[in-house]
Amino acid sequence: MVDIAYGPDPGPRLDPSRRDTAYLQMVRRKRMYGGILLVLFVALMASGFGVAESRNAGGFLDGLRQLDDFPAEVISEAWRNRAALPGLALQFLPSLIETVNIAAVSTLIGALLASALALLSTRDLARWPRLTPLFRRMMDGMRAIPEIVIALVLIYILGGGPVPAMIAIAFHTSGALGKLFSEVAENADLKPVEGLSSVGASWFQRMWLGILPQVAPNWTSYALMRFEINIRASAILGFVGSGGIGYDLKLAMQWGQGRYDQVVAIFLLLFATIVLVDQLSDRFRNRLVKGAR
Template sequence: MVDVAFGPEQGQRPDLSNSREAYLDMVRRKRMYGGILMVIFVALMASGWMLADDRNAGGFWQGLHQVFDFPSEVLSEAWEDRANLPALFWDHIPALIETLNIAAVATLIGALAAMALSLLATRGLARWPRLIPLFRRTMDALRAVPEIVIALVLIYILGGGPVPAVIAIALHTGGALGKLFSEVAENADLKPVEGLASVGANWSQRMWLGVMPQVAPNWLSYGLLRFEINVRASAILGFVGEGGIGHDLKLAMQWGQGRYDEVVAIFLLLFLAIVLIDRVSDHYRHKLVKGH
């Protein structure tokens, strides 16, 4: 009689003892490989740390006790001049608005580019399937180069100001969001797309009517998250002459003593702005994804 549960041969049964030994052997091998990788990782970290410490201008351990000297000096001076903080807040609001504008425009331009690149690089949706690797490598290249490197190059071409910062952040945003948008689009249901194709819709119509309604909530969620990141990036780019509140912070820190109250005011203003943006965008991301 054939045993349909365990095989066509009569009387065939799995050898549970061998299966148990094989499972335990697999677990032991995984633990051994994991331990070897951990040892290699720790060794690389230790060697890299020692190499960096040797090449550093000063010893890390010798200067460790001074790590809080500068922050304490800044905070003590700011506390003595704390009455000036409200006026300093007000003075730097225009620079903060410029920083937010840079981040908003760069996010919008980058998101539009990411939408096009993601659809062109998604299997099953691409307009030209043979060019999918080209569009994917384009997104890889855009997000591989840091914003500050792009900005430094553009300064020599366009000069200082917000325009190089917008272009630099937009390029990096296009690559980063393009990857995320593409992953969302890959999970879209293709039945609406196939239905639109059967009635003669072109590629743009299939994407707009068949794909966009499915991916829009997640795309908007990722776009809001990227806006938070770009606010920080635009503030950092201010240190290389790209305007905004980062430029004001750089000038205040260069003056040194006597301007530390301005440094603290700018930090607090930027911190409060980022917290507010984070809370608002988190609220709307939750509504977009969860629907309530």
């Protein structure tokens, strides 16, 4: 921390023989730097918020006053039709299953691709050590492209439906997971690999029998975390253009008044699914990583 306070320049150093003044000086200096940073940060936030508000259609305070208008309208309409809610929830269940399926398949395919990419780009494990930078840059690129970009282009080619969203999410997932997987694989113990290669195992056998058993718990835990994220992503992509419950939500929202009971049914389904998956995966991940049965 002292280094941070002084910066890299070798400026006037403290006189260590007079410890009390030296310490006070350091504290003062640190406080000054901290204060400057804080003022800068506050100024940045305030001016940024000002710009964002000026480019927004509605102002902040006006919006705050009518913040509960829309939820109140929606909920009151849904409350009047509360008897229909279970039926509506049942009606949208297939779309919900589609959304969850998109997330699950894309996590699965993404994780498979990611494990190959991760092993190929980890030092000491790579099949072709010279190509590791190539695979790393590939993962960086895949991670950087937001799902929506790929999804919208694929909708143009493949038409609507769940497949564009699935491919888009799987593509992004393999980049994101690949990086995390490779960090785990880097810390794997190499002794089993050496043992296996001494008996003439091929690269695939070395990875399958020597590395995978070591990294499987952490990899599964990361993949589960990604599954949570992907359910949200799949709902959003549906809203922007593809299949699943997001698309139903968009249709109901476009209809507006008169279908707010549908909106509420979809909200509730989505909320319940996200919370349920979060809780389940949280519990399962704890068991995986901490090893408690």
